Amino acid sequence: MAASPHQFDHPARLEARALGCVRGGRAVFQALDFVLDAGGALLLHGPNGTGKSSLLRILAGLLRPAGGRVLWNGAAIRDAVDDYCSQLHYVGHLDALKPLMTPRETLGFFAATRGEVALADEALERLGVAGLADTPGRYLSAGQKRRVALARLIASPAKLWLLDEPTVMLDLDATARLEALMGEHRAAGGLVIVATHTALALPGAARLDLAQFRPTAARRAIDGAGAALSFEDETW
Amino acid sequence: MAASPHQFDHPARLEARALGCVRGGRAVFQALDFVLDAGGALLLHGPNGTGKSSLLRILAGLLRPAGGRVLWNGAAIRDAVDDYCSQLHYVGHLDALKPLMTPRETLGFFAATRGEVALADEALERLGVAGLADTPGRYLSAGQKRRVALARLIASPAKLWLLDEPTVMLDLDATARLEALMGEHRAAGGLVIVATHTALALPGAARLDLAQFRPTAARRAIDGAGAALSFEDETW
Amino acid sequence: MTPTPDEAATKAAPRRARGLHAFANPARFMRLARAIFPFSAVIAATTLIAGVVLGLAVAPPDYQQGDAYRIIFVHVPAASLAMIIYVILALAGAAALIWKHPLADLIGRASAPVGASFTFINLLTGSLWGQPMWGTWWVWDTRLTSMLILFFVYLGYIALHSAFEDPTKGARAAAILALVGVVNLPIIHFSVDWWNTLHQPATIMKLDRPSIDPSMMAPLFLMFVGFIAYYVLMLTIRVRSDIIARRIRNLRLAQSAN
Amino acid sequence: MVRPFLALIGRDLRLAFRGGIGSLVSVVFFIIAVTLFPLGVGPSLDLLERIAPGVLWVCALLAAMLSLDRMFHDDHEDGTLEQIALGVLPLQFVALAKAIAHWLTTGLPLVLAAPVLAVLLNLSTKGFVILIVSLLLGTPILSLIGSIGAALTIGLRRGGVLISLLVLPLYVPVLIFGVGAVEGAIYGFGERAHLLILAGGLIVALVLAPFAAAAALRLSQE
Amino acid sequence: MVRPFLALIGRDLRLAFRGGIGSLVSVVFFIIAVTLFPLGVGPSLDLLERIAPGVLWVCALLAAMLSLDRMFHDDHEDGTLEQIALGVLPLQFVALAKAIAHWLTTGLPLVLAAPVLAVLLNLSTKGFVILIVSLLLGTPILSLIGSIGAALTIGLRRGGVLISLLVLPLYVPVLIFGVGAVEGAIYGFGERAHLLILAGGLIVALVLAPFAAAAALRLSQE
Numbered sequence A, B: 001m002a003a004s005p006h007q008f009d010h011p012a013r014l015e016a017r018a019l020g021c022v023r024g025g026r027a028v029f030q031a032l033d034f035v036l037d038a039g040g041a042l043l044l045h046g047p048n049g050t051g052k053s054s055l056l057r058i059l060a061g062l063l064r065p066a067g068g069r070v071l072w073n074g075a076a077i078r079d080a081v082d083d084y085c086s087q088l089h090y091v092g093h094l095d096a097l098k099p100l101m102t103p104r105e106t107l108g109f110f111a112a113t114r115g116e117v118a119l120a121d122e123a124l125e126r127l128g129v130a131g132l133a134d135t136p137g138r139y140l141s142a143g144q145k146r147r148v149a150l151a152r153l154i155a156s157p158a159k160l161w162l163l164d165e166p167t168v169m170l171d172l173d174a175t176a177r178l179e180a181l182m183g184e185h186r187a188a189g190g191l192v193i194v195a196t197h198t199a200l201a202l203p204g205a206a207r208l209d210l211a212q213f214r215p216t217a218a219r220r221a222i223d224g225a226g227a228a229l230s231f232e233d234e235t236w
Numbered sequence C: 001m002t003p004t005p006d007e008a009a010t011k012a013a014p015r016r017a018r019g020l021h022a023f024a025n026p027a028r029f030m031r032l033a034r035a036i037f038p039f040s041a042v043i044a045a046t047t048l049i050a051g052v053v054l055g056l057a058v059a060p061p062d063y064q065q066g067d068a069y070r071i072i073f074v075h076v077p078a079a080s081l082a083m084i085i086y087v088i089l090a091l092a093g094a095a096a097l098i099w100k101h102p103l104a105d106l107i108g109r110a111s112a113p114v115g116a117s118f119t120f121i122n123l124l125t126g127s128l129w130g131q132p133m134w135g136t137w138w139v140w141d142t143r144l145t146s147m148l149i150l151f152f153v154y155l156g157y158i159a160l161h162s163a164f165e166d167p168t169k170g171a172r173a174a175a176i177l178a179l180v181g182v183v184n185l186p187i188i189h190f191s192v193d194w195w196n197t198l199h200q201p202a203t204i205m206k207l208d209r210p211s212i213d214p215s216m217m218a219p220l221f222l223m224f225v226g227f228i229a230y231y232v233l234m235l236t237i238r239v240r241s242d243i244i245a246r247r248i249r250n251l252r253l254a255q256s257a258n
Numbered sequence D, E: 001m002v003r004p005f006l007a008l009i010g011r012d013l014r015l016a017f018r019g020g021i022g023s024l025v026s027v028v029f030f031i032i033a034v035t036l037f038p039l040g041v042g043p044s045l046d047l048l049e050r051i052a053p054g055v056l057w058v059c060a061l062l063a064a065m066l067s068l069d070r071m072f073h074d075d076h077e078d079g080t081l082e083q084i085a086l087g088v089l090p091l092q093f094v095a096l097a098k099a100i101a102h103w104l105t106t107g108l109p110l111v112l113a114a115p116v117l118a119v120l121l122n123l124s125t126k127g128f129v130i131l132i133v134s135l136l137l138g139t140p141i142l143s144l145i146g147s148i149g150a151a152l153t154i155g156l157r158r159g160g161v162l163i164s165l166l167v168l169p170l171y172v173p174v175l176i177f178g179v180g181a182v183e184g185a186i187y188g189f190g191e192r193a194h195l196l197i198l199a200g201g202l203i204v205a206l207v208l209a210p211f212a213a214a215a216a217l218r219l220s221q222e
């Protein structure tokens, strides 16, 4: 296993405390707790619509929970959003690739928005798309786009990786590369949270079944009604 | 296994003869042949960017091959596009769902464009999203959208199913449902062609590894140069 | 999971705001609204009827304009209400953004159509009046122009509110707009004033202000009170129905989940 | 063939209604643009009266042009268009249905809004009826010609400008005859000839435009 | 903080350049709209001269307004906006960078195209310099105010019209003072006051608009 390009010295810890989520006026999950320490991995699974993506967006600070808190190193992330954001990578369903921009430019741009310089070549190399570094996004196949999106993880360092169905569209080779990267990242002191429906080798990962936090139908109705006047679905 | 809602009496056969594909000025595959008979299934696999999606679009008549022909019951599909189209279902990467339209309306509309009346309820039931029939598209999770897109297969009959990574975003339950549907469809005399990277139970399916039809580097350059002046890559 | 009150807001909110938060409780607001409802309904009905009777039958015809002037009894109170309601809209927007007061959203949402209607009534009566008085339906006079723009501001507010499927998001967006708009209103007024006076002098004979006779003042005042009562009435009805509609919607969504 | 055709129009209208005020793109733009003119040109009634037919028609034309890039855009982006193409409806009828839906959601509201705006611009009352008639004849032509431009630019980022450039030369005659009819009515040198030409143009566009648009759709398909 | 800011502007400019003619939306619209006027209003030079400042400014304003819906749209659709939001740049600077890039790709080209069109409309030569100056001061205000409208309508289908409706009332003062300056110069009753007000407005907009836009951006991510 090659050494990770980034090493994280200070230990880190991510905690979710009594998290609840309401979307479109409907309670999705409630009373969700977990603790994840440096080097750890958390695998989110559960049937469609149980809130995996919503949880990841809450953890990324993109969606506001209906209740509960997320703590990063013991402090609520809402109190230090900017600092927290710069320590995480979120790879969601959207690849954030422009048809007119090449992967190299894209990685450079995103690293710049984080105030850093991209390790673009190394990152593309690690995802097996070094040959496409200068091919505009419009010429890429679905899996190639996904690989470029994942290359963001390597192009600039971040302790916490939040990955929403990262294996979608990936072939076996790319999946293996991703697994290796996650392993190295954890070995270097990083944290990984992945939502996926497919098999993914994440040795020693904790598993969280979102279906277990589903509110009962009755509760859901009550919460939904109550939430109508509160701040369901607020963001950022 | 429940009986398929649709039965196909006349046998059908799909053939690809010496198909070649050029995209963005680059040759993707060449000399691709296969024959698929009623009740049969073909599994397309191969690394990212080898042309699975392109092949499916060619088979759906949405992309013009750079060379070769596709035959449906022995006749080139280009000669009877309209008739051929009404006998196939293509489910691509895009879910073709409107944020403002409900799944029931969507299925009804697409059936109407095929001159038919949708079995919307039955279709949604089979995909396990009957409860979402009247929820606007914008409220659906990624997997729920995918299920609705796949419900098109049941909502109106078509002999040939062309599925591009259908399991993406699906949970285990939905994958099992899809597998059952494909089984019934084949038992009823239908044909299925699937491109996927994940494991999918398709008993007795032929497998086609797209990587084997990759042109050599030299050939690719020549083809690419020749194709540069043709109508490469015009797509819908 | 009961919806926890927004933490940051509770921490930062001044005491008064927390007091207001008490009304955010839908049940309490519903009780209040129920109490107000009959009063405003009765006041609106009586004053409007009295105003119309006084205005049409009792007030003497104007010595210059004959009976056409009676349109003033609708025209002027409508203008006042149009402006008052915009101020309320902006205050509600501020309350929604700064104190995150949920009820403020509903008040803004309920007020805007009423304000827009009054603006429209003012424009309509004005232009109906303009035809006999000025010989044209419309002139690009400063007051008329700024009223027209106010109408657009209202329309924008309503449109933005309804463009979001999620009502809370729509409310926040509209609140931002209302606040931005309030900065702008004086500017519009000022600039439009300036625009007209700098160009060619007004080609239209200006109407002399009728010296207000008490018999004209009374119906004017009654109509004004009646319009305000009507506004309060509409507000309570609409906020209540909004709360109920959201409950129903959420119940339905919750049921459709399984 | 009729059912898919109506289904397509019906769906477009339904989406437009659900889109709330957002679906009134063109009218709102029309109203805004027309109201801006007095603010820019000054409140003189004489001047406004003189430029009213021109301003109204130019703004109607710009309004119709602006919503063209939406005609196929959303359906292309979310994969609906390829499904429609796989349906039974021949492409020229797809194009025709789209043009009709476009006119119903943009052209017709323009026609309805025009009288009010004409009042604001102090248009001579003699021109009112002819303004409406000329718009009723002219705006469908704009939608039909527009469908060709929209089909030609499917899938291009920022096709919007390109469409403008493509359809503009074809829009200019509509503008000239439209304004001509209204001014003819106002200044008394007759409007019949202009209206007849517009009507003829409409028939020609109804017959030919769907085929051109279908060819463009097919071109982008292959 | 400076590097991400410049990176954002730089990327927007680069994308605009690569977009080819498509990125010239606003100028092309500006030119088209202005050239339609002589066709609609008639070729009388006096009349054109009188309405020239108004027509130029109204068309500039409409042109600036039209490209607003593109300001955040693509970035939101393809997920770039959420990545930018996760970056180190505070949202008000994101909004500011976007407004600056918008001005550079729409406002500035308008300013450059204006003199040619002014000749076309027979604008009095006394108004030329002031036209340019007023556009230079006014168009950035349009971009800044526009960024609020664009941010408020992120993620809404057909946000385009809504933006127009939202920003129109805020654009009116810019129009009035812009035209006022040009006419002041032409008819000799002075342009300084108008230009000073525009400059003041620009400063206010520079300071306040990014905050309002940032609040709207914060709201926009589902």
Ligand code: HEM
Pocket: C072, C075, C076, C079, C080, C122, C123, C124, C125, C126, C127, C128, C129, C130, C131, C133, C134, C137, C138, C143, C144, C145, C147, C148, C207, C209, C210
């Ligand atoms: C569409 C056309 C018109 C509009 C939009 C309009 C608008 C307004 C507004 C906004 C006010 C309230 C001013 C305030 O409270 O400070 C007002 C007051 C008034 N309007 Fe009109 N108006 C129009 C036409 C007319 C016409 C045609 C007349 C009569 C010839 C008229 C006579 C008055 C009078 C007498 C008042 C009350 C006087 C005052 O408060 O200063 N208006 N109008």
Ligand SMILES: Nc1ncnc2c1ncn2[C@@H]1O[C@H](COP(=O)(O)OP(=O)(O)OP(=O)(O)O)[C@@H](O)[C@H]1O
Pocket: A138, A139, A140, A141, A142, A143, A144, A169, A171, B023, B024, B028, B046, B047, B048, B049, B050, B051, B052, B053, B054, B055, B210, B233
């Ligand atoms: N729209 C396009 N324009 C030009 N070239 C394209 C386009 N889409 C894909 N390509 C190129 O064509 C080749 C085949 O792409 P295709 O999408 O068919 O691959 P695929 O096998 O489906 O890959 P994946 O597993 O990633 O989905 C790729 O090398 C890609 O770079």
Ligand SMILES: Nc1ncnc2c1ncn2[C@@H]1O[C@H](COP(=O)(O)OP(=O)(O)OP(=O)(O)O)[C@@H](O)[C@H]1O
Pocket: A023, A024, A028, A046, A047, A048, A049, A050, A051, A052, A053, A054, A055, A210, B138, B139, B140, B141, B142, B143, B144, B169, B171, E222
């Ligand atoms: N933008 C949205 N607005 C309103 N409700 C939404 C939205 N997105 C998702 N939902 C609802 O929230 C619930 C959780 O959605 P989420 O996308 O988090 O599920 P998921 O576990 O990621 O599902 P999948 O496996 O299908 O990706 C679903 O029931 C869905 O209907």
Ligand SMILES: [Mg+2]
Pocket: A052, A053, A054, A164, B141, B142, B143
């Ligand atoms: Mg998901």
Ligand SMILES: [Mg+2]
Pocket: A141, A142, A143, B052, B053, B054, B164
């Ligand atoms: Mg593919």
